[in-house]
Every structure is written in C-alpha cells, then in structure tokens.
Amino acid sequence: MSNKNGALLDIRNLSVEFETAGGTLRAVDGVSLSVDAREVLAIVGESGSGKSVSMLAVMGLLPWTAKVKADAMLFQGRDIMNLSPAERRKIVGKDIAMIFQEPIASLNPCFTVGFQIDETLKMHTNLTSRQRRDRTVELFEAVGLPNAADRLSAYPHQMSGGQCQRVMIAMAIACDPKLLIADEPTTALDVTIQKQILDLLVSIQVEKDMGMIMITHDMGVVAETADRVIVQYKGKKMEEADVLSLFEKPQHPYTKALLSALPENATGDRLPTVSDFVFDEAPQTGARP
Amino acid sequence: MSEIVLETRGITRDYHIGGGFFGKGRTVHALKGVDLKVEKGKTLAIVGESGCGKSTLARIMTMIDAPTSGELLIDGKPVEIGKKGVDPEMRRKVQIVFQNPYGSLNPRQKIGDVLMEPLIINEKVPAQERRERAMEMLLKVGLQAEHFNRYPHMFSGGQRQRIAIARALMLRPRLLVLDEPVSALDLSVQAQVLNLLADLQEEFGLTYVFISHDLSVVRYIADEVMVMYFGEAVEYGTRDAVFSDPQHEYTRSLFAATPRADVESIRKRLAEKAA
Numbered sequence: 134m135s136n137k138n139g140a141l142l143d144i145r146n147l148s149v150e151f152e153t154a155g156g157t158l159r160a161v162d163g164v165s166l167s168v169d170a171r172e173v174l175a176i177v178g179e180s181g182s183g184k185s186v187s188m189l190a191v192m193g194l195l196p197w198t199a200k201v202k203a204d205a206m207l208f209q210g211r212d213i214m215n216l217s218p219a220e221r222r223k224i225v226g227k228d229i230a231m232i233f234q235e236p237i238a239s240l241n242p243c244f245t246v247g248f249q250i251d252e253t254l255k256m257h258t259n260l261t262s263r264q265r266r267d268r269t270v271e272l273f274e275a276v277g278l279p280n281a282a283d284r285l286s287a288y289p290h291q292m293s294g295g296q297c298q299r300v301m302i303a304m305a306i307a308c309d310p311k312l313l314i315a316d317e318p319t320t321a322l323d324v325t326i327q328k329q330i331l332d333l334l335v336s337i338q339v340e341k342d343m344g345m346i347m348i349t350h351d352m353g354v355v356a357e358t359a360d361r362v363i364v365q366y367k368g369k370k371m372e373e374a375d376v377l378s379l380f381e382k383p384q385h386p387y388t389k390a391l392l393s394a395l396p397e398n399a400t401g402d403r404l405p406t407v408s409d410f411v412f413d414e415a416p417q418t419g420a421r422p
Numbered sequence: 423m424s425e426i427v428l429e430t431r432g433i434t435r436d437y438h439i440g441g442g443f444f445g446k447g448r449t450v451h452a453l454k455g456v457d458l459k460v461e462k463g464k465t466l467a468i469v470g471e472s473g474c475g476k477s478t479l480a481r482i483m484t485m486i487d488a489p490t491s492g493e494l495l496i497d498g499k500p501v502e503i504g505k506k507g508v509d510p511e512m513r514r515k516v517q518i519v520f521q522n523p524y525g526s527l528n529p530r531q532k533i534g535d536v537l538m539e540p541l542i543i544n545e546k547v548p549a550q551e552r553r554e555r556a557m558e559m560l561l562k563v564g565l566q567a568e569h570f571n572r573y574p575h576m577f578s579g580g581q582r583q584r585i586a587i588a589r590a591l592m593l594r595p596r597l598l599v600l601d602e603p604v605s606a607l608d609l610s611v612q613a614q615v616l617n618l619l620a621d622l623q624e625e626f627g628l629t630y631v632f633i634s635h636d637l638s639v640v641r642y643i644a645d646e647v648m649v650m651y652f653g654e655a656v657e658y659g660t661r662d663a664v665f666s667d668p669q670h671e672y673t674r675s676l677f678a679a680t681p682r683a684d685v686e687s688i689r690k691r692l693a694e695k696a697a
Contacts, residue, residue, distance in 0.1 A: 326471075391609060395609070404642070
C-alpha cells in the first residue's frame, strides 16, 4: 500500500450537501474515517445522521444534486473522488461492494438471481460463461443457500427475505472485494435470521481478510460485530472508539444517551430518552425535516 | 379478582389458497388453537417471527377478521363476527395501532380530521365538542395545538406514531392492540413512544396486546409473554417466568439470537475472535 498509514479506505473531512427549497442541507459535515483491511468498523446513528449518505458518496451512488467535498478520499492509497465514472465503475462492485437494507427491493424482480450474479461477474472478470456458472454455485454454497444449483433459476419473489439477503451477500462477494459496506443488512429481518446473516458476514470477513463497514442504528448489532465504532449525529462524528471502550465508558453525552435508551438497560419504570440529556452540538444551518 | 378484558378460547384460522389453472388448492393453518387471557391494565406481549400468525391473531382480536373456530370474548361477552356482525359498542372497545406510521395515515387528511373521524362515525357529538376532544388528545400524546391543521408528511416517524396512538384512543377503548408499534422507529424515539404508552396505560387503565419481535422491548414493557411459532403458542407465562426459565426449544433459540449489548458479551466475542 502506498499511503503512509496503510488504511484500506481513508476519508478526510467529507461533507455532502444538498440544495433544497428550504436552503442548503448539510447531510454529512466534516466526517473523517479510515478502515483497515481485516477490520470491522461500525457507523451508528439514527435516521438522518448521514451514515448512509457518506457511504453512498464513497460508492459514487449519490444523485447529481449532491455536492460531495472532501480533503481526501483514498482507497488503497488511490484517490477515488476525482475518477471518471468509467474508472470508478471498475472499482465499485469489484473492490468495494455494498449490501443494502431491503434485500427484496434491491434485487431486480424481472431476472433470476443467477442471472443477476452472472452480470456482476461478466462486468468485472474474464471468466467464461461455464466458469461463471460454477462460480455462482460456489458463491451460493458459501452463503448457505440450500440446493445452490437449482436456486440459480429462482426469481427474487420465490425467496424469503433472509434468502434474498444471502443472494445480495453472494453478489457483493462475487469478485472478492477488499472492502464490504453493509448498510443496515439485517434491519428488515427476524432476529434468528439476523443472527445467521451477521454470523455469515463476520465469517466471510475473517475468511477473505476483508475490511467491513457496518452501518446500523442497532447497538446490539454493533456489539455483536464491530471492532471499532463511530457514532454519528446530524451529519457529525460524535465519538470514535473501539467497541469495548465505547460500551464500557462512553465519552460523549450523545453516546451515553443512546446506550441508556436501550430497553435492556432500563432501571426505573420509564426509559431515559435522548432529549433528557443536554449536550452541546453546534447549531445546524439549513432546514432539517 | 380482576376483570378479564380479553379472552380467546381455542382460536384457529385457516386460509384457503385457491387452486389455479394448474395447481390444487391447499389450506394454510395460520392459527392452531390459541388460548389467552389478559387482565385489565396489563400488557400481554406476543413474540414471534414473520409468518408465525401473530398478525392474524391481531386481526381476529380487533374483529377485522373472523376466526375459523374458537371463541373470542371481550369483557366476558362472546363476539361472533362471522354470523351476526359486531355491534359498534364492541368495536369501540378494541382499537389498533399499526407498525408503519408512514402507511397508516391518509396523506390527504389533516391531523385534526384524522382524530375527529372516529367520533363522526361512531358517536353523535356536536362539532365543537369533537374539536375539543381531538385537541385534548393531541396534547395528551405530546404534540402541540398548532399541529391540528397539518398534514401527515409534515411529521417525523415518532410524531406520526403518536398521532396513530391518539386516533386509537379517541373512542376511549378498553383494549389497544399494538402491532409492532416501535419497530420502525429510531432508538431514542422508540424510548419516547414506549414511555408515552406507559403513561397512557396508567392514566386510562388501558389493556395492551403488544406484538413485537424485539425481545428487549418486550422484556421492558410486558407483564405476560406469549411466544408463537407456526401458529401455536409454544410458551405462555409471566414475563419473569418466560425470560428466566424458557421451556420451549424455540424460545431458547430466540433468546440466543438476540444481540447482546453488554460489556461482558463484547469482551467474550473479542476474546473468541482473537483466539
């Protein structure tokens, strides 16, 4: 790796702004983060905290109305912010892959799941169609889909939510990415399925030596998967710590508030809410819904 | 002896899936005989995965749907929706709050009208009193008077869920069925809505049936817990009994799957990973 600290992804001072009728909305405000290979970084925050937007900026998936600014956005030491769209497409989907929240909605209902994985492989590898088919079966087995060979010709609606998420994971790891971004991968799933999917993601991460960014609002998911955690609130980074010290002695009042709002930490007959805690947070410019 | 607000005896519900051009029809047994009793002022939590029949049970308890067999008793009176229909008084007593606050409010209806509509349909009260009662309820659920003439899209998810709760309470029900009321909400907002529900329960002596898949919420809010699996109640008891000593295999696997956010389990996981 060419950059000095050897981070897989290194973002410095990232801001994303949207022009809206009510003024400029700053969705991400000066966030810096880095992920090493073989590391799981969790980004926690509530809806509107800008956690997904910052990762979409990395993937280049934001609409043209978004203004992305950063001092640096380096992937394996290479600047990815000023790449041409064609060059960026060579990296995105191959070296950086993303899993989205709604597994059923993120698959195309008109094509079989086998076809959709084949598409990714066709785009990024030089395999023959026979090899691609074998690779897809192999991937389905790796993510624990039963009867992998038969499953290739299934349409998304013929599968359950958990199975669709497994297909999404198979698609994401198809080209052996260096970095996997999982955007709320288990929010739409039942707890037992959630457990299976999280275990699967972590085992793949360890096995393939990937870096992983886990975007979530669920402190339980953080506790079960992360090595390091970033807490985000209204587009700003509130706290960054390794997972144990975050849960053991949270520094920022917002983190403390989040942790005490967990129902399992309830002491009295009412839960403390975030608004019960006073913390200084610079006033926001622009409208916020 | 406290009053039993809700009781079901051997409720079953079958859905017939009609045969198409090629296939034969079949029957899905969504509920296979559910018995439960809820006392006044208590909370029964129903836990289970998607497809286990908890929403079917909610539909039957709210008299939206008729059971295939079995008895539903509200305040000790049997309800027979299939044969005779239900009288409005019964309907008033049971109200429901749905999971998705974005989908359960009419986008073209102002909040004031949302709250007054149940009164227009069910009670003969003058317009002035309707307004007053709607305004009172609006304030009670923690919203402000100026919200009365706004539309649903102007509210956040937590505020919309407060509106949905206010609407359900307009007819002064006895029983509130809450179908995953906080699972679409952020953690801090979830805490606020749970507190609101606890306040309202105290004030109005409400009885709750709380449907959820989130065990940490259930542990916090419930007096009694019922775990459902493939249309059957596999575990039913007081909260402490179910959480401290789960009997059924499925309940145990559910507990094992729930993410733990305490320091010891993180330490254990990190140690396992390092090994």
